[in-house]
Amino acid sequence: MRSVTRASEELSVTQAAVSRQVVALEEYLGLDLLTHRRGRVELTPAGLRYYKEIQPAVSQIRDATDRVASGNAESVVRILTYPTLAQHWLVPRLPTFLAAFPSLDVQVITRVRPAHMIEDDFDVAILYGAGVWEGLRSFKLIEDEISPVCSPEFAERFDLVGNPARVAAAARIDANYRRTDWTDWLRGMPERELAPSRRLRVTSSELAYQAARTGLGVAMGQTRLLGRDFELGHLMRPIERVVVREDAYHLAYRCGAQLSGPVLECLAWLRAVAQPARDSAGPTQRDASPA
Template sequence: MQRSRLPLLGLRAFEATARHLSVTKAAAELCVTPGAVSQQIKLLEETVGVPLICRKGRSMELTDAGQVLRPALTQAFQTIELTLNAIARRPRHDTLKLCLLPTLAEKWLMPRLARFQGAHPEVDIQIMTSFRAIHFEAEDVDMASFLGKSLPTGLEGVRLFDDAFLPVCSPALLRRYERLAVPRDLARATLLYSVRRMDDWQRWLTLAGEPDLRPQHSLSFENSSLSIQAAVDGLGVAVIQHAYVTDLLKAGLLVTPFDLVARSENGYYLVWSPTRAARPTFRSFLEWVLKEVGHTAA
């Protein structure tokens, strides 16, 4: 059905009635008469060509089609309501918008963010996650993450940490293996992969002198964050960026069966367009990031 022909009044009447299972309560919520609600639902049913509500005595039930339609409408109306509330409310604080790699946001930024909020309670931060490149001139984003050898042309940034990775697993899993003393013992283990970093295990094994090692089992995940959680849960051994698991290693939730660290020429950067760098909110956040990583902007 074309958007221009959507029966919006009927959809509102049906959603409220389906939620309350009562025409009377739906009418009170919508500030119309019960007869008007019933008429709108009837017109909606005629438009879609199937019944949506059936009556059994004094009770009301949704048909199969009604049960499919109702949650979709409720979610859509809730989204519209939240969006309208957000744009109608005058913001009290300045907002900084970040778009980061999912694991970078969860494992690097989030454990540190309380320190920034404590120092700058006047700043609101909106965090989005994505694997795609951000086009600052066309998107409402202040800062984004970038993985590469150097800064992209035309952007400024700061190098957060090097691309250095090593195997990690839970202490319980390490105890469960009778012997995990040398890299070749990993052939008996389940190796955990991020599909975004499928070459990391091969690069680490090559550096460890076992380029032809093939594990008995493997599990792959959408991103490194899931691989880390799988390692914490004892599902296997993951090879993970050291910066993402520092706190977990200190807390004893993960251990390193081998000390060998593999590295690439890449680094993890926080980047931005020079046109966005003048705002006081931006400068406050950047100064905090520089203190966290211990150096100055690139």
């Protein structure tokens, strides 16, 4: 900013216009800010002192102006969650949010382990648990409802529909991160003593669902995440019994965070799309055991 020529170029005005503004500022301050020496314009000691004082504010104004001009001011919302929830619940619903807010950019960040998630830089998180995390505000978003799922072909082949004993004894698909689901669903049922004909253990829920789609067995499904699979006929529930876990998915954000308009809109939208009543496939039971 020490050059009148450079200042005029940055401001897209003439050098004369810049000089007039400098003169007006000098008259207001009662100080000479610029001096002419050997054909060059230089700051006076008072001008240099004034420049150093206002430079941070000027830079902040320039940066804010650049962001607004480029359409990026507070226009990115970072949503942190799990891969399975992102794939099955969040991403399929994003088109409605982006249609309502076409100028926003959304970043979907996925992590598997909750302990690693809290350390990430995010605006909004969808976390699984009891709803209490240090440094976060949260409220329940999606119930964790579980029920066996398999392909329609597998259910027909092994006559599983309406037959809990056959479901319990069928080839079973377990996800490492959901180790207690089958035990929780079978709790209190006489079929809990039946052993599956074989077991397939996979790392993630999505791998378990994919194995179930291809007819490898019965997986324990999170029914609130699998609506699209049910609609397309990729998966079905051979038994109507649904168990609602005590833990759930919670919408969270950092305590004390200055929430931008887009983040507030995202929070409101997520709560709205999670409101519709769950598909009532049959009687439910609330399970008090930990995940």
